[in-house]
Amino acid sequence: MTLRLQARNLACERDDRWLFEGLDLDIHAGEIVRIEGPNGSGKTTLLKILSGQLSDYQGELFWNSLPMERARTDFLSSLLYLGHAPGVKSALTPLENLAWYQAMTGDPDSESARMAALEGVGLGGFEDLPTGQLSAGQQRRVALARLTLTPRLLWVLDEPFTAIDRQGVLALEAQLQSHARAGGCVLVTTHHELRSLELRRIHLGQGGDDARH
C-alpha cells in the first residue's frame, strides 16, 4: 500500500487574516510530519483541511495523485483523525466507545480486540466504568486506543499528548515511530519536544512557509 497526500498552493483566511498562503506539501508513506507554530497560527485548521473536514480554503488537495473530491471515500477509509476533543462519550464505558468506532470502520465486532487495545493504552481494569468517571488523561487514552484498534495508514493527530503522562508520551512516541516504519504516515501537532523521533517539520506562523529541516 502506498500513500501520498499532496497539497498545492494551499491558503486559508480567517477573520481577514491569512493563516497561511501558498503552502505546498507532499507527504509520503513512512513520514512523521509535525506541524509547528505559535497558538493561533492555524495548526488545527491545517489539519482539518488536510483531513477533509473544512471546505473554505483555496488550493488543491490530492490523495494518491487523485483530486480529493474523487478520492474521498478511499481517503476516508485510510484516515484516522483524532481531534482536540477526544470524541469519547462520557456516559459510555471505554469498551462501548470503542465498539462504535470499530463498527464505523466496518471491522468485524471483536471484544477481544477492544480489550487488547485498552490494555495497550494502560486501561485494563477500567473497561466497564463510565468514561466520564476517568481522568482527563485516561479519557484521552480511550481515544488513543483507536490507533491500535482500527489500523489505518494515515494518522492525523491534533495535540494527541494533551493530559498524557510522561510514560504515556514515550509509549505514544514509540507507536508513532513504528507506524511510520511500517509504511504508515503521521501528521501531528504538539508542543512536546518529541526528541526521539525522526521528524519533518512544517512551520506555520507569519508567512507560513513550508520550512524543511
Next chain:
Amino acid sequence: MRGTEAPMVEEEGARVSRGEPRGGLVVALRATLKRDLILLLRRRSELMNPLVFFALVITLFPIGISPDPVLLATIAPGLLWVAALLAALLSLDSLFRGDFEDGSLEQLLLSPQPLPALVLAKVAVHWLMTGLPLALMAPVLGLMLSLPAGSYGVLALSLAVGTASLSLIGAIGAALTVGLSRGGVLLSLLVLPLYIPVLIFGAGAVKATIMGDGVTAHLAILGALLAVALMLAPWAIAASLRISING
C-alpha cells in the same frame, strides 16, 4: 454432484466480497442506533423532559379554560397536537449538540460510510425516544380533555406518523444550529413554519374522526409528508452538518 457444487460456492464467495461495503454500512448503522439508544437510556431526565412538558401543558388547560367537557372536546385535537409538537421541538436542540461538543460529530463526518444513512439512524433514535412515547401517551391525556372515545387510535397513529416527520424536519434545523452556542430560539424559528402542514393534517385527522368524516385522506397526506421527509431530510441534514462543522 461435486462438480456442480463447486461453482456455486465460488459464486457465493464472490457475492459476499462484492456485498462488503453494504455489510459495513449495516454494521455501522446498527452500532450507531445502539450507541444512541444506550446514551439516551443513561440520561433518563433528558428522555422524560418532553413527556413531562406534554403532560403539564395538557393538565393545565382544563384548569385554565373550563372543565366543560363539550368545550374541551372541541379544542382537544388541536391542543394535543400543538403540545406534542412543542414537546418534540424542545428535545431537538440536544440531537447533535452532545456529539458536537465531545468531538464525535467530527468522527461521524469522517466515517467512510454515507453520512445521510448515519444521520437517519440518529433521527430514528430521536423519534423512538420522543415521538413514539408522546404518541403513546397522548390517548391518556386525551381522556383528561374528554376526547371522544373512538378517536384515541387515530390520535396515537397520527402523532406517531406526524412526529416522525417532525423529527426529520427538525433535525435539519438542529444540524444547522449545532455550531451556535444559543441555537434554541433560531432552531424554533427555522423549523416551525415547516411544521405547520404536519400540524394541520395531524390535528385534522383527529377532528375528522370526531366529526365522523373519513380519516384516510388526512392520514394519507401525513404519510406522504413522512415519505417526502424521509427522502429529502437525510441529505439536507448531512449537508447542514457539513456547513456547521465548517463554521
